[in-house]
Amino acid sequence: MIINLMPRYYFSIILSLFLLITTLSIEANQPIKNSDYSLSNNGFFIENRGQLINMEEQKQIPSILYYSNSDNISVYLQNNSISYLFFNWNEEELNPNPYSVSKFNAPSDWMRIDMILEGANPFAKAVAEDKQSCYFNFYYPQCSDGVTKALAYKKVIIKDVYPLIDWVIYFSQNGNLKHGFSL
Numbered sequence: 789m790i791i792n793l794m795p796r797y798y799f800s801i802i803l804s805l806f807l808l809i810t811t812l813s814i815e816a817n818q819p820i821k822n823s824d825y826s827l828s829n830n831g832f833f834i835e836n837r838g839q840l841i842n843m844e845e846q847k848q849i850p851s852i853l854y855y856s857n858s859d860n861i862s863v864y865l866q867n868n869s870i871s872y873l874f875f876n877w878n879e880e881e882l883n884p885n886p887y888s889v890s891k892f893n894a895p896s897d898w899m900r901i902d903m904i905l906e907g908a909n910p911f912a913k914a915v916a917e918d919k920q921s922c923y924f925n926f927y928y929p930q931c932s933d934g935v936t937k938a939l940a941y942k943k944v945i946i947k948d949v950y951p952l953i954d955w956v957i958y959f960s961q962n963g964n965l966k967h968g969f970s971l
Contacts, residue, residue: 831856831942831959831963832856832920832922832940832941832942832959833854833855833856833863833865833916833940833941833942833944833957833959834854834855834856834857834924834938834939834940835853835854835916835938835939835940835941836849836850836852836853836854836855836938837931837935837938838850838930838931838935839926839928839930839931839935839938840852840855840864841928841930846930847930848930848931851866851867852864852865852866853865853866853867853914853944854914854916854941854944856959856965859875860874860875860876861873861874861875862875863965865914865944865946865957867908867909867910867911867912867913867914867946867949868904868905868908868909868910868912868946868949869902869903869904869905869908870902870903870957870967871900871901871902871903872900872901872902872903873898873899873900874898874899874900874901875897875898876897876898905949905950905955907950908949908950908955909948909949909950909951912946912947912948912949912955913946913947913948914944914945914946914947915944915945915947916939916941916943916944916945917941917942917943917944917945918941918942918943918958919939919940919941920939920940920941920942922940923936923937923938923939923940924937924938924940925937925938926938942958942959943956943957943958943959944956944957944958945957945970949969950969952971953969953970953971954969954970955967955968955969955970956968956969956970
């Protein structure tokens, strides 16, 4: 007796997508913003070319493809997930370095939320679009020769995250982070 599991597989994917899209559509028209968190002050993704490291192990994180930062939220894109890091800063501990990216020394508190696409293609490829005119140079110990001209983009498309389905993550005209699926 041969049992065909494909209908069950597709039903599982369709149900997962429906639940995810329903959840996202409730929030899709709202900016990632509340009284404390805002990502709209930069509105682009920077390509990761080795400048990001795991703070505990001090090793590069090649699985992070693109990221975006602001004072109180960071977003990290992988080929089948997105991670949000929310920071609260202790304003009493201002960073005295005028050349620092952050005006604070270290976050007083932080929270991480991972959205992992269940059953997604772990080898899906990312394509960036809407290249910005700016670029970034990084000179850190983990990239001793420097990472120069890391480009910035408004949109990242994860191709074939599911069969014949692309995941589109982008910044809208007003700088709000949005994402959805394209068939």
